[in-house]
Every structure is written in structure tokens, then in C-alpha cells.
Amino acid sequence: MKNIFYILLMLPIFMSSQDKINGMIMEANDKNEHIGLAGANVYWLNTEVGTVTDLDGKFTIPYKTDYKKLVISYVGFKTDTLTITEPKMVHHWLQPTDNLDAVTVTSRKQATARSYLQATNVINVSSDELLKAACCNLSESFETNPSIDVNFADAVTGTRQIKMLGLTSPYILIATENIPSIRGASQAFGLSFIPGTWVESIQITKGAGSVVNGYESIAGQINAELVKPSTDDKLFINAYGSMNGRFELNTHFNTKVSDKWDTGLYLHGNLRDEKFDNNDDSFLDMPLQNQVNLMNRWQYIDTEKGFVSFINLKFLNDQKQTGQIDFNPDTDRLTTNSWGSEIDTKRYEVSAKFGYVNPEVPWQSIGVQTAFSSHIQESYFGLNQYNITHNSLYTNAIYNSIISDSRHKVKTGISYTYDHYDEVLDVQNLDSNYERTERSVGAFFEYNYDNLDKLNLTAGVRIDNHNLLGTFVTPRVHARYTPWEKSALRASFGRGKRSANIFAENQNMFATSRAINILNSNGNIYGLDPEIAWNYGVSFLQGFNLFGRKADVTLDYYKTDFKNQVVIDWENPQEVNFYNLDGKSYANSFQIELNYNVFEHFDLRTAYKYYDVKTDYTSGKLEKSLTPKHRLFANASYETHEGNLNDGFWKFDVTYNWLGEQRFSSTASNPVQYQLPEYTPTIGTLNAQVTKVFSDTFEVYLGGENITNTKQSNPILGAEDPFGSNFDTTFVYGPIFGSMYYAGLRFKIK
Amino acid sequence: MKKIITIALLFIGTAAFAQNKNAKVSIEVDGVCMMCKARIEKACLSTKGVKSANWDVKTHELKLFFDENKTDLKTIQANIAAVGHDTKELKATDEAYASVHPCCRYRDDKVVGEHHD
Numbered sequence: 093m094k095n096i097f098y099i100l101l102m103l104p105i106f107m108s109s110q111d112k113i114n115g116m117i118m119e120a121n122d123k124n125e126h127i128g129l130a131g132a133n134v135y136w137l138n139t140e141v142g143t144v145t146d147l148d149g150k151f152t153i154p155y156k157t158d159y160k161k162l163v164i165s166y167v168g169f170k171t172d173t174l175t176i177t178e179p180k181m182v183h184h185w186l187q188p189t190d191n192l193d194a195v196t197v198t199s200r201k202q203a204t205a206r207s208y209l210q211a212t213n214v215i216n217v218s219s220d221e222l223l224k225a226a227c228c229n230l231s232e233s234f235e236t237n238p239s240i241d242v243n244f245a246d247a248v249t250g251t252r253q254i255k256m257l258g259l260t261s262p263y264i265l266i267a268t269e270n271i272p273s274i275r276g277a278s279q280a281f282g283l284s285f286i287p288g289t290w291v292e293s294i295q296i297t298k299g300a301g302s303v304v305n306g307y308e309s310i311a312g313q314i315n316a317e318l319v320k321p322s323t324d325d326k327l328f329i330n331a332y333g334s335m336n337g338r339f340e341l342n343t344h345f346n347t348k349v350s351d352k353w354d355t356g357l358y359l360h361g362n363l364r365d366e367k368f369d370n371n372d373d374s375f376l377d378m379p380l381q382n383q384v385n386l387m388n389r390w391q392y393i394d395t396e397k398g399f400v401s402f403i404n405l406k407f408l409n410d411q412k413q414t415g416q417i418d419f420n421p422d423t424d425r426l427t428t429n430s431w432g433s434e435i436d437t438k439r440y441e442v443s444a445k446f447g448y449v450n451p452e453v454p455w456q457s458i459g460v461q462t463a464f465s466s467h468i469q470e471s472y473f474g475l476n477q478y479n480i481t482h483n484s485l486y487t488n489a490i491y492n493s494i495i496s497d498s499r500h501k502v503k504t505g506i507s508y509t510y511d512h513y514d515e516v517l518d519v520q521n522l523d524s525n526y527e528r529t530e531r532s533v534g535a536f537f538e539y540n541y542d543n544l545d546k547l548n549l550t551a552g553v554r555i556d557n558h559n560l561l562g563t564f565v566t567p568r569v570h571a572r573y574t575p576w577e578k579s580a581l582r583a584s585f586g587r588g589k590r591s592a593n594i595f596a597e598n599q600n601m602f603a604t605s606r607a608i609n610i611l612n613s614n615g616n617i618y619g620l621d622p623e624i625a626w627n628y629g630v631s632f633l634q635g636f637n638l639f640g641r642k643a644d645v646t647l648d649y650y651k652t653d654f655k656n657q658v659v660i661d662w663e664n665p666q667e668v669n670f671y672n673l674d675g676k677s678y679a680n681s682f683q684i685e686l687n688y689n690v691f692e693h694f695d696l697r698t699a700y701k702y703y704d705v706k707t708d709y710t711s712g713k714l715e716k717s718l719t720p721k722h723r724l725f726a727n728a729s730y731e732t733h734e735g736n737l738n739d740g741f742w743k744f745d746v747t748y749n750w751l752g753e754q755r756f757s758s759t760a761s762n763p764v765q766y767q768l769p770e771y772t773p774t775i776g777t778l779n780a781q782v783t784k785v786f787s788d789t790f791e792v793y794l795g796g797e798n799i800t801n802t803k804q805s806n807p808i809l810g811a812e813d814p815f816g817s818n819f820d821t822t823f824v825y826g827p828i829f830g831s832m833y834y835a836g837l838r839f840k841i842k
Numbered sequence: 843m844k845k846i847i848t849i850a851l852l853f854i855g856t857a858a859f860a861q862n863k864n865a866k867v868s869i870e871v872d873g874v875c876m877m878c879k880a881r882i883e884k885a886c887l888s889t890k891g892v893k894s895a896n897w898d899v900k901t902h903e904l905k906l907f908f909d910e911n912k913t914d915l916k917t918i919q920a921n922i923a924a925v926g927h928d929t930k931e932l933k934a935t936d937e938a939y940a941s942v943h944p945c946c947r948y949r950d951d952k953v954v955g956e957h958h959d
Contacts (some may be wrong), residue, residue, distance in 0.1 A: 133870075137951055159953075165870070453864050453907065455894050497887050498894040544884040795929060 300586020
């Protein structure tokens, strides 16, 4: 009996000893040489049966027919699982993983995503999302994003302003690669000076934002990451043409210069030289325009030593002509023959970034950024002339480290900015020259605590000394708490301070017959005091499954409270008055956003927004003009994916925007024919785009903007008498041009 | 002179015996997902002396930086095992393993398979 027991015990050994697999694990290399990998783990999945390779990378492992999956793993290499159906020799090459700690996410990447983990309320917009609106520059990149409102182009310059939390773009810090770039003189048109194809991704921070990039942001921060020479396509060509006479061409060339240097040359040109006056008001519906925009980037990477560097050179030349259709700049410039306007801009930019990560202690890093720009705008609007030269220098040095362990991170550094503004005007009531220099030196410290679980907190403070704004402290705090699974509750508060560039930011007022008045309060900037505001916000994100598909809902409530503001008062139709706030001014915004993956490759995004933006004007407390209280937003996108992606597929995208009624600033004192109703009608617009991807290298797209052909019939007040006393181009609440169709192509070689 | 030499020698002694404040070690830890990542890293960082812990979901490699004066690899591995994750030298107890979220059951073939889609 006992013997039988022994035999039974022996049986498995006999059985297993019958079959063995021999093999060799090697390090992958270009020439497929047999470089053995010693010490790699080889084991059968879900068993205790395993072994380690010997010095030559060879191994022997027992085999049974029910062992199917052989796992091979080694630190620093990708783990592979082989399916074994018969006992034979195994020769396998393991692929080393990248040195960079890249995390590969296996689920499908969302084009726009909010983080469940970060303390700040950041919306990340990937390049996939940017392709949904094919055109054409940064200002149009936000059309499919409910957190940013894109206004309709004003009647003269054709540029689109953006708003966030109910506040216009001067209250948003707009940076390219964390260097504040759209500010000062470039505030009005700067977004149209960054071509869409240059943008790799956009990060939108709602609320106060970080102290690292300065004290100016009030409503939020937008950062555009540009394409990098080392990762962008070797050759990229994008051509675009639209029925409103606009043509664009973008070309990127990227090349590797040495094993550490990459360079890229990016060219953008756009042209619109066809005149349209579909509403027969004698004014062009859109300006004539041409732009040449060049960028040369140099990228240096040395991963072993931990050095990264970027050097960028940019040049821009932009010309716009607008006004009456028969206006000829050569003969009618600054005359009353015919009303016209030209805006010529030249901009030169040099920026450099330098980063060092200590390879021995990777949490220690140093970053230095510096940028110099010179922005020259020469322009006239009818008889008003406005020229501005803005030279700017920005320097920021950041040191990153940890306190005791990586749950406690700190960032600290110093920054210096220099701005010189020289404005030459020929406008009634105003001086002929406004010149000022702004200098500030600041130091910042930001602490981040992450308990790797439910809580993440960022608290930052900066102290700045500014020659015109004085010495002041800017605190900003963000926190995230996760009460339960798939949720994030965020709160933030912070302070912002800025000097308002009243002319550069409100250039549309020159295209009116209004008298411009600065009600002097003996301040340092145009006689006015700087703007100071506090921003408070709470946000709640909850992910869930609806009918087995992913969905998430976000509720945002933000409040901006101005302690001081430069109020722009349009309430007298004959005047624009600038004065410091006396009383209250606030912007409250509420947003509910729902994202739903209805079925495979079909995503739906909807949002409702409520704005309550009010200011105490001299004529009383009023809702901010041309800011709708209610907004609806919906975006649907679908991709066909059948079989191999290289065989091509289709992408469909539809965006609907609805704006509630907006208040017109008062026109009650105008003659009856120039009076406007108190509120605008509601407006709904629909955009759609179809993209056919033929292969990795080629795709074409076709789209339509404002398909339902919604139009504002009389965008210009007093258009028949542009030199009369009631001429005004600022009452634009809807599209001036009707529906517009476009087509384009993209060609790329990786 | 003698004194100086003694002091200098003393310093050399301390320098030679001083342990690395930023010791860098890479070990393999079993797990499957981002939740595992959070759990593993948290276990490491709550060990006094650990400065940085970074676990790679795909390669299962855990990169550790710690102060050798304050802790050692054994202690860290014990803490990782205590929250339910296996390392080469130290397997988690069944109780500890049972405490991980069902989606993180890295010893289960089915769970692992689901993460590789």
C-alpha cells in the first residue's frame, strides 16, 4: 500500500521529466545577434513553475500540455508572454523599455480629458481634438471646447476673442510652452498669430492657476504646447481653402542634426484677397488679409546627462485691410472719401528654454526660460490712427525638489519681466503719445502635497516688486479631494493683478465715432490704477458607467470678484469711458458638462453654462454687454474603424452652439433710427466636418461653419454714414458672414 | 599636527562609512494597473527614508530612491508585501493579497488578461 503511495508521488516527476523546453532569451538588437540575457525570469503563467536564465541567457523549463503561456520578464525590458503549443526550442528577443518613464495607457485616449488626480482644474486638449476644427489658428482651436467661449468676429478686424468664466481674454494668462506670450500689444490679435498646426496640445486651467507663470492670470490660464522637432512628422503639409476666399498653407520640416540635436522649420502663410459684402451694407464682411509666419526650433536632448533645451526663433508679418468695399488705401487712406482701415503687424520673437534633471536624483531639476519679443503694430481706423511698439523680456528660473519624500514637492524660483510700451495716437480727446516702462522682479514658492490617495494640494505664493504696481503678494491655493471612486472634488482660490492696456485690448473702439475718455484717477497706467481680483472656485467631477459605456459629468462654479477694475463703459453711445471701479464688479459662472461614449468610437459632449457678470457703472449696476446669460454646447464625434487602420477610415464631427439673449449697451440717447433693442435675439450655430483618412500619410477634410446660415443682419450701426456721429462697429452678437464651406488636406511623412 | 591628522582621519572614516543618502535600487513588483501603482508607491513612500518610488505598470519595475541611513530594501519589500504585492524575495501573505481590489488580482490569469487588451 505504502509503495503505491510512493509511486503516485513519483508519477508527476516522471511525467514532467518527460517533457522539457529549452531555449534562450536574448536582448533585442538591430542585427538580430544572439546576445544572451542572464537572469531573466521564465515561468508558466499562473503556476509556481519557473526558472531563471543562466549566464548565456539559456534556460530549461519543465513542460506539460496544459502549460500554455510562457512569461518572460526582466527588469528594464518589456515583459512578453509566449503561447506554447508544443515542446520545442524557444528563442526569444526581449525589447528594452525606454529610459523615459513613459506610461502606456491601454484604454483609448480621450481627445479632451480632465484629470482625476491633479489639484488644479485642468482640461487637456490633445492634437486629435484640435483636428476637429480644421481651421486655422489658436483662436479657432477652442470651438469644440465648452470651457472656452469663442466670440463672433467683430465687424472690422475679423478676429475672434475668447472668454473664460465670462471674462475676456486679457484676464486669461495665455502662454506658449509656459512663457506668457499673448499679452500687451498682442492681446487683440495674438491668438490668430499662432497657427493651429503648430499646436501639439493645449492645457486649460480654470481658476487662479499656478504662481509659477506670474501674477497676471485672473480667470484662468491657457498653455499651448507647440510641436517638437524630435517628435513631429519629418514632413507635414496642410493646405486649406474656403469659399470665403481664405487660403492657408502650413509646412513643417523636421530633421535630426546629430544624436542630440533636432531642428524644425515651420512655415505658415494665409491669404484672403476676395471682397465679400453679402449683407449690402457697403462694408466688407471680412477683412482682406495676408500673413506670413515662420518659426525655427532647435531641440537638444541628452537623457544620460539629463539636459534638455529648446531655442526658438519666430517672425510674423500680418496685414489686414477692411472697411468699405470701394476703399482704396492708396488714395483714401485717412480721408473721408471712403471709410477704411489697415492693420499691419510685425513681430520678432526669440525664446530659449533650458532644463536639467539630475540623473542621480530625478526629483531635482532646474529650468530656465527666457523670451524676448518685439511687437510693432501700425494701424488706422477711418480717421483714427493707432500705432504701438511693445518690447518685452521675460525670464523665469525654477528649481524643483522634494521635502523628505516625493509626496511633498516644492517649486521655487525667481522671475524678471520688462515691458516697454510706446503708443502713438491720432485720436480726438487723447494725447498723441503714451509711453511707459514696466519692470518687475518676483520670487515664488509652490508646495504640493499628494498623499497618493484621496488628497492633493497645491499652495503657492509669490512676491513681486513692480515699478508701477508696487510690491504685492499673490497667493494661490488648489486642492483636490476624492470622496469616492471615480470622482474628484476641487476647490481653488487665488489673487491676480494686472495693468490694463486699455488701447491695445479695446482696439474695436477706434472703429466707432465714440469719444474716448479716460477719467483720470491719478494712477500710474494711463492715469488708472491696476486691476486686482480674487477668484474662487469649486468643481466636481464624477465618472460613471451608463448602459455599460463610460461617461462623466462635471459641475463647475467659479466666482471672480474685482477689488479694482478698469471699467470700460459703453453705456453712452457717443462715448467710451475708462475709469476705475467704484463699487462692485463680479463674474459668476456655472457650468455643467456631460461626456458620454455612446458606443464604440462615438463620443458625445454637452454643456450648459450660466453667466452672471455684473459691474457697477456710473449709470448703475448692469449686466456686462454682449455676454449671454445662458449658453448651450453640444459636440458629437464618430470614427469608423473597420479592420486595419492603415486601410483608412472616416471621422465625423458636429458642434452646436446656442447663445441666449445678450444685452446691448444702451443706445437710448441715439436718434430713433440708430436705437437698438435692449437685448439681442438668441443665436444658434452649427459646424460640421468630415475627414477621410486614407493612410498614415494622407488625409482630406471637408467642413462647414454656420451651416444653418444664421446671420446678424445689421452688424454696423450708421454704416451709411461712417464719418457721422453714430457710426459703431462694436454691436456684434452673431455671425456676419453666413454659412461657409471649406476643404483641405494633410500630408505627412513620419 | 597629530591632531589634524587624527581629525582628518576621523572625517575620512565617517565619509567612508556614511551610507548613501540617495541609494538607487530597481526591483520587480507584481501588479497590473494604475491602482496597483498607487498602492505600491504609497506603501514605499510611507516607509520612512524612502524619497521616491516609481512603479511602471508595464514592466513591473519599481525604481526606488532611499536613504540607507534610515531604511533598507528589506523593510520596503515588507511594506510592499503588507499591502498585497509580491516581490521576488518576498511574497505577500494570502490575507494581504486578498485585501487588494478585485481588479488588481495580479495572480489571477483572467484579471491580467483583461489589462492587456
